[in-house]
Each structure stands twice: as C-alpha cells, then as structure tokens.
Amino acid sequence: MTGNQIEALIGMLVTFGLLVLMVLPSVIGIVRDRRIDRQIREAQEDREAGKEPQPQKSSSRSTVPSTATWYADGRRSKKLVSS
Template sequence: MTTILNYLVVLAVAALLAGPALYGTARERRIDRQLHEAAAGRSEAKEGEAPRAQKSSSRSTVPSTAT
C-alpha cells in the first residue's frame, strides 16, 4: 500500500510541475496561430482586394469652433 501511495505522490508532484508549462505551451501555440492567420489575411488584402471602409468610430474628430 505504501508503494502505491508513493507512486501517487510522485505523479501528483509531476502534474503540479508540468501543468503550468503545458498550459503555457498551448497558449503560445494558440497566439502564434492567430498571428499567422492575421498575417495571411493582411497579405491577401494587399494582393487585390479593395481597402475596407473606415469605421466612424476610428475617424479623427475635429473640435467644434461654435461658441
């Protein structure tokens, strides 16, 4: 019984040490995939598509001179 408990403790410690590293690796791969897709979309837009219309919320504002 003690041997099984020792194995379980070793597995628990290994999971605690490897868990955050595996999570970080998965997160980095997801971010890399998103960056790659964004870059691919940007290069396709440069090749022949018309530029996208600018949203009104991203236009610069002109201060009002009326008083």
C-alpha cells in the same frame, strides 16, 4: 495487498501527482503560445491576401458611467482654496 505495497502505491501516486503539478504550467503556456502564434499567422495571411480584419465584437450595453464615477468626478472638480 500488504501494508508495504499500499505504502508504495501511495508514494508512487503522490510522486506522479507532484510531477503533474510541476509540468502542468509549462504545458498550459505552450498551448497558449501556439494559439497566439496561430492567431498572428492568420492575421498576417489575411493582411497579405488583402482582406479586412474581422471587426471586434462590441458590447450591446451602453457605456453610461456608474454612480461611483459620477461621485469621483464631482470630488475631483472641487478645488481647494488656501487662505
């Protein structure tokens, strides 16, 4: 390959890469919208069929507040007294 051919190949690859970078967000958005549409359709079909929706999965961890929450609650409960 000559130098001109290599430059042309690099130019085509860069152009193709830029095209992919510009089109990729649109493709991701279309796929996401189709997934959401499918979930909505399934939920409507379940509602029309009289089925109860599947319960959401909950975490097995307890919901104990963190140390930062305890500290913030203590700070909020103090009232400023003006003299």
